[in-house]
Amino acid sequence: MLCMSRLLMSAVVLAATLTFSHIASAQEAPSSSLNPVLKALLQQAASQDDGQHLEAMAKMAIAAYPEAKAAILAEIELLTSAEDTDEEPPAQPATSVAKVEKTPPAVAPSFWRFKSWDGELDVNANYTSGNTDEKSFGTAVKLINNRLDWHHRITAFFDISEKDGDKIKEKFGIGYKADYDLSKRSFLSGVTSYENDNFGPFRERFILSSGYGYRLLTADDLTWDVQAGPNIMFTKDNGGGYQSDYNAQASSLLHWQIAEKTHFDNEVNVFIGGRNVVDTETALKVQINGALHSKLSFGFLYDDDAPAGRKKTDSITRLGVGYNF
Numbered sequence: 001m002l003c004m005s006r007l008l009m010s011a012v013v014l015a016a017t018l019t020f021s022h023i024a025s026a027q028e029a030p031s032s033s034l035n036p037v038l039k040a041l042l043q044q045a046a047s048q049d050d051g052q053h054l055e056a057m058a059k060m061a062i063a064a065y066p067e068a069k070a071a072i073l074a075e076i077e078l079l080t081s082a083e084d085t086d087e088e089p090p091a092q093p094a095t096s097v098a099k100v101e102k103t104p105p106a107v108a109p110s111f112w113r114f115k116s117w118d119g120e121l122d123v124n125a126n127y128t129s130g131n132t133d134e135k136s137f138g139t140a141v142k143l144i145n146n147r148l149d150w151h152h153r154i155t156a157f158f159d160i161s162e163k164d165g166d167k168i169k170e171k172f173g174i175g176y177k178a179d180y181d182l183s184k185r186s187f188l189s190g191v192t193s194y195e196n197d198n199f200g201p202f203r204e205r206f207i208l209s210s211g212y213g214y215r216l217l218t219a220d221d222l223t224w225d226v227q228a229g230p231n232i233m234f235t236k237d238n239g240g241g242y243q244s245d246y247n248a249q250a251s252s253l254l255h256w257q258i259a260e261k262t263h264f265d266n267e268v269n270v271f272i273g274g275r276n277v278v279d280t281e282t283a284l285k286v287q288i289n290g291a292l293h294s295k296l297s298f299g300f301l302y303d304d305d306a307p308a309g310r311k312k313t314d315s316i317t318r319l320g321v322g323y324n325f
Contacts, residue, residue: 118143136162150178151178169198185215208232221256229249248271249270254267283295300315
């Protein structure tokens with residue numbers, strides 16, 4: 001009822017106003033212009049009750065003022081477009097934005113970061129007394145770093161033995177091996193090592209090798225790598241200088257996980273040419289608890305060109321404990 005009353009009142013006002021203003025405005029304004037009073041009434045109709053009566057008011061205005069139809073329609077379009085502009089954008093549904101903690105990027109293994117290396121430290125000792133006093137001590141360390149296509153291995157060892165107060169063995173060495181993957185199975189390899197032995201078939205030995213390798217077995221519990229290539233060996237015998245020999249070199253590296261806590265490793269290096277040498281090491285490792293393990297190993301060395309007074313073969317057996325880090 002209230003809306004109808006407003007509409008009737010607006011119609012009465014429109015009729016009365018247009019009757020008196022029509023004559024005056026016809027002489028003052030062109031037919032294309034809109035009567036100010038009519039414009040005000042249209043604006044009022046658009047602003048009230050969400051513009052529900054604007055269409056009815058426009059029809060009455062056109063009926064009373066047909067010569068201004070174009071101006072009335074233009075005003076109606078202007079008013080409706082203004083209403084659309086003034087409307088508030090639809091409310092967006094509230095969304096709860098959870099704070100996402102950024103995960104720091106994974107740090108790729110680096111050659112220079114110690115935490116990127118896996119290590120193994122082995123220690124063995126022996127002491128006997130009575131008719132024969134003998135004591136020995138040995139230690140070995142191995143570091144491994146696998147980063148993308150590169151695989152690094154560093155090894156070092158030290159062995160010393162005494163019998164009845166006389167030193168009968170003193171040997172130490174260090175080695176480095178780097179492999180670069182060409183594919184899942186094939187790789188390039190480079191090896192360098194140094195050994196010092198006061199009681200073996202040589203006094204000092206320095207080795208440089210390179211070659212091509214292939215992974216014959218790649219199972220989770222059984223891997224076998226073979227490699228071959230050229231080699232140069234610098235050997236120093238007691239009382240002499242260094243002698244260089246060029247050889248063909250081949251190596252084999254086998255790892256077998258026999259059981260969950262039992263591992264078997266075998267490494268063989270063969271040099272043929274200026275100096276014929278065979279160097280092998282076989283080890284059986286059993287996990288004791290956590291990072292601790294026991295290890296039994298056997299090393300064998302054959303040097304065909306051992307100097308006079310030295311045996312061509314040399315072997316060492318170790319039994320001790322180790323720690324993985």
